[in-house]
Amino acid sequence: MRNKITNFLLIFMLLALTACTTDQSPSATPEQEAKKDKYTTLAEEANKKDSLEKLELLPYAEEVEATLSSPKYKEFTANSTVLIKGKAKKYNSFKSDHVWIKVRSDKEGPNGREFSYYAPLKEGKFEQKIQLFNGKGNYSVKVSVPSDKAEDYYYDIASFDVENVNPEIKRDIAYTKNAFQYDLKLKNSINGYMERDGSFELEGDVADSSVEQLMVELKKESESTKIMIPVENGKFAQKIPLYYGAGVHEVQIMTPKEGSTDFFTDAAHLYVKNLSSESFEPVKYSSAYEEKGFKLETPEVGGEKADLSYKIKGSIDPKGEGASKTNVVFVQTEKDDQKAMYAIPVKNNEFDGEFFLRFGPGRYEVSLMAPDFTMTNGYMQYFEGVASFTIENTNMSDQRFTLPSRGIQSDAPEIKELAEQLTQNKKTDKEKALAVYEYVAKNVSYDVDKLNNRTFEFDDSALKTLDEKEGVCQDFAYLAIALLRASGMEAQMVTGFAGQNHAWVETKVDGRWLTMDPTWGSGYLQDNKFVPKFTMEYFDPKPAEFQKTHTKKEIEF
Structure with missing residues (x-):
């Protein structure tokens, strides 16, 4: 009888302990407290001091029977991020399958003061961790669900304010609805705000097999350039030069506009702070570059310095226009109205050769040209420019009469x-x-x-x-x-x-x-x-x- 009573008491004690701890987290050990991030501690202490007011949803939330399980308060303090989680029972009538979350900082940062998330709606549920992107300061956040009457219209269901105690600038990649449409994803190592020295690697994949290329626009203040990124088997990887010297470069990644191969729409945004003060110029590509299947590996940028000679390297897609007949490509250099031509052999659809900066020191305009077989006849040869860039020659000698040139292989x-x-x-x-x-x-x-x-x-x-x-x-x-x-x-x-x-x-x-x-x-x-x-x-x-x-x-x- 005594054993039965003892067992009953043990079970009762376990049940009582379980009941007591259901609605609260277990106490942290001293070691865990020591490891806790100091900004998390700051946020927790601030929230304990403040009398937190419960978050009340806006009227449209009642219409679509929307609720938020996180956050719970109208004003609170956080360490860098906030989890937004909720659901809408009447989601079947929505004209979009994403919730729009708008975050606004009270101060201007290196990446502006606004950020948007499009959180996927799955069976009426949504969950999105938002980054307080400008570091320490105050932010206002609005959560909006799609209209049930018109596409691209949203109605606010909640609005709250949050103070970030963490001074570190962290930013997510800003994906638009176009990114979700094509299932565009960038590599995990790429963030919405990065610091790099001169260039960065843009890498990712696109699930939509119809996408053959992306467009990237690089901006800094009043300067900008566009770069085409080939997509092969749903993957892309390319080094992006930070042309415009030290400072923050905005990077806009664009996917093809639906039903078109010539127009592109915004899909993702990120920012890269260039730590290098060295600036370059973009390589310029003509429409023939793509039509003829050219891929230029070197140079990656214009404005580089060279000592008398420079190597150019690339390939030609066998399916490109005139590729099967192209056994040589040409480089033309021009300085102070003086021009020189160089022929670069093409073998197995690849070219790798040297040209010279024969007119002494200074800036050269360089053009990569392909034979134009549609125009060429027995009397005249025609060329079509596919890419152009500049080179700065640092060599002080003028060797216009002694160096090799087109048709004159004096170094063979x-x-x-x-x-x-x-x-x-x-x-x-x-x-x-x-x-x-x-x-x-x-x-x-x-x-x-x-x-x-x-x-x-x-x-x-x-x-x-x-x-x-x-x-x-x-x-x-x-x-x-x-x-x-x-x-x-x-x-x-x-x-x-x-x-x-x-x-x-x-x-x-x-x-x-x-x-x-x-x-x-x-x-x-x-x-x-x-x-x-x-x-x-x-x-x-x-x-x-x-x-x-x-x-x-x-x-x-």
């Missing part, structure tokens, strides 16, 4: 080796020039078919001429200039008129420009056929005699 091993053989034991620059003139005029045949059929190619060059041993005037000039430059001599291409459009060569000898025309020095045309007959007549001719047959128009580098 084959060209350098041949140049060394030709000029070996030659004592003067004039002797070197003559050796080059003789080689080209004696070893390259004039291609009459190319002249008649106008079969000029985008990859015509010194190397191609050396390999095929035939060509027209520009090909003779390409090879001669490449050999001269590889020999350490200054040389340039002259274009003009000699019965028809023509090209020849000038090279610096003893402080003067020596003229040579290896094309005319190789032979002549008779009955539409090339007759090889070497002549010295067009090596360093007397200017008065040469000008009787040749009219000079332009210089090309």
